[in-house]
Amino acid sequence: MEFPFDINQLFSERVTILDHTLVAGRKSAGRPDLQALITTVIDEIGRASAKAQQLTAPITSASKLQSQRHQVYLLKDGERNGGHGVVVGFLKVGCKKLFLLDRQGVHIEAEPLCVLDFYIAENVQRHGYGLELFDFMLQHKNLEPVLMAYDRPSIKFLSFLAKHYCLTQSVPQVNNFVVFEGFFPNRTAAQLRKVPLKKQDGEIKPYSLMEREVIRQEQRALPWPFAPPHTPQRSVSSQCSHSLSVGSSPSGAPLRALRDNRDKSPQSTLAERCRARRTSSLNRAQQGFP
Numbered sequence: 393m394e395f396p397f398d399i400n401q402l403f404s405e406r407v408t409i410l411d412h413t414l415v416a417g418r419k420s421a422g423r424p425d426l427q428a429l430i431t432t433v434i435d436e437i438g439r440a441s442a443k444a445q446q447l448t449a450p451i452t453s454a455s456k457l458q459s460q461r462h463q464v465y466l467l468k469d470g471e472r473n474g475g476h477g478v479v480v481g482f483l484k485v486g487c488k489k490l491f492l493l494d495r496q497g498v499h500i501e502a503e504p505l506c507v508l509d510f511y512i513a514e515n516v517q518r519h520g521y522g523l524e525l526f527d528f529m530l531q532h533k534n535l536e537p538v539l540m541a542y543d544r545p546s547i548k549f550l551s552f553l554a555k556h557y558c559l560t561q562s563v564p565q566v567n568n569f570v571v572f573e574g575f576f577p578n579r580t581a582a583q584l585r586k587v588p589l590k591k592q593d594g595e596i597k598p599y600s601l602m603e604r605e606v607i608r609q610e611q612r613a614l615p616w617p618f619a620p621p622h623t624p625q626r627s628v629s630s631q632c633s634h635s636l637s638v639g640s641s642p643s644g645a646p647l648r649a650l651r652d653n654r655d656k657s658p659q660s661t662l663a664e665r666c667r668a669r670r671t672s673s674l675n676r677a678q679q680g681f682p
Contacts, residue, residue, distance in 0.1 A: 461487070465483040506541045559572045
């Protein structure tokens, strides 16, 4: 890819490693003008990659690189474009926390280095630039390609991995990442962590009005002090059951005084008459009256 400025002046090395600082060597450090040109290059190659992959939006841009801990390996050919150089392609990598499945279907948590974007300009493909760039990254990271994860690799990229690195047998995953045979056995226990199984849900609490009422009735049947406190209800049946429950409490005297101040219904008057009749009959029996 050609640009209207000197690529060799901007990128002194054949492969330049860029991170969130957008600094390409000492020359561009503290130079806002040069960093603006680097931003233009990253944005342009990111759009070209998205177009080649038929994506709706670029996944590589200068703003995204500044906000993420990723790295971009940028490859140039300094002899093209009349000696001003051209950008041949780029490779973006970064570590991501992934939940993966091994061959036995066990969920594994890992944070491998991932290939997030890979692009070589169409007019210079099949010239060995892709292999040169990928090998440079592997040597810089001191890593084998089987230990990496690949985010949504294209058919062309999968063919590239199979041809140059013999990566053909992938382990099926439920996300967009691809890992190959050898990813799990060749990693240490510290790099992999089995995800514990999800705990079974507890008992479902009843939420219907009928089930709530049944629970209240069962709680009222408990002897004091195990029975929970009750709030006055508006219904007549609730008032009767409330008066019976509070009568068994040690603090029944204040509660009875409060109960006497309430409006007496016909049912409560009848209950008081029955109670008075039983009390009178009991007193007469104790005094020896027939």
